[in-house]
Amino acid sequence: MKVNYAGTVPLSTVDWKGRAAVTIFFRGCPLRCPYCQNHPYLQGFNPVELEFVEEQIKESTLFVSAVVFSGGEPLMQKAIVPLAEFAREIGLAIGIHTNGCYPEMANELVKRELVDKFFIDIKAPLDDPKLYDKVTGFGELEAVKKTPEQITASVIKTLEIADSCDLEMELRTTLIRDFIGSREEIASIAAWISKHMKNKELTYVLQQGIPEHSLQENLRDLRVLEREELYELGKIAKSFLENVKIRTRESGDEVISDSV
Known part of the structure; x- marks a missing residue:
């Protein structure tokens, strides 16, 4: 079986906070x-052989306790199942970074008990398909015949599948000034999570987007949201959810406390 491979970080402490992981x-x-x-x-x-990626994982086992599959979008690939099986066989915890567009594959991993933590991006309010379409750039892909409503569905x-099992879960939204992350948008996302997700132990993270590295050139000159601005947005999310963090380049992860 072939894997559409991009690279490996043999030892990462940022892709699964609290664990040393090899990231594929x-x-x-x-x-x-x-x-x-x-x-x-x-x-x-x-394309590389499945065995090549397995060897990449195996070489890190002396230093890590987990593997994280990221991308790109790992759930696009059928190889994710045998790779997760391999990771399980050698005793590694399995984390999946996903945009949520492949619920069938997420369900397959859950059924086979091949995932320990989901990291799921919520790009924009899920009750606003038009905004979700804008924030994901989905309308730019003419070959993909999906509507904004199908994307959010x-x-x-995927969120329902992750919520149905006793797994760790991190939901996160990346914020870019004047593009996504207004007070109203954060309140809408956090309220949706609070209303629809049964797992009250999940963590919601507001991530500081770095515009200078953006795919779209006209975003690269935007001023990055400062740590203090993210903290204020985190306080809005905290009014709906138990566990909220902000993630910034300058301060890493910070928990929004109950005393705010």
Whole structure:
């Protein structure tokens, strides 16, 4: 079996906070988020044998306790199942970074008990398909015959699957000034999570987007949201949810406390 491979980080402490992990990046993604920082991985085909990627994972086992599959979008690839099986066989915890567009594959991993933590992007309010379409750049992909409503329905289904099992879950939204992340948008996302997700232990993270690395050139000159601005937005999310963090380049992860 072939893997559309992008690269490996043999030892990462940022892709799964609290764990040392080997991170495998895949090529390919159905979205074209204008602010995407991993845009070199969005397209192209770099086929390698499954055994090559397994060896990449195996070489890190002395130093890590987990593997994280990222991208791109890892759930696009059928190889994710045998790779997760391999990771399980050698005793690694399994984390999946996903945009939520492939609920069937998420369900397959859950059924086979091949995932320990989901990291799911909520790009924009899920009850606003038009805005979700804008923020994901989905309308730019003429070959993909999906409506904005189908996109958000897939993300919601993935969230329901992750919520149906006793797994760790991190939901996150990347914020870009004047593009996504207004007070109203954060309140809408957090309220949706509070209303629809049964797992009250999940963590919601507001991530500081770095515009200078964006796929879309006209975003690269935008001023990055400052730590203090994200903290204020985190306080809005905290009014709906138990566990909220902000993630910034300057301060890393910060918990929004109950005393705010």
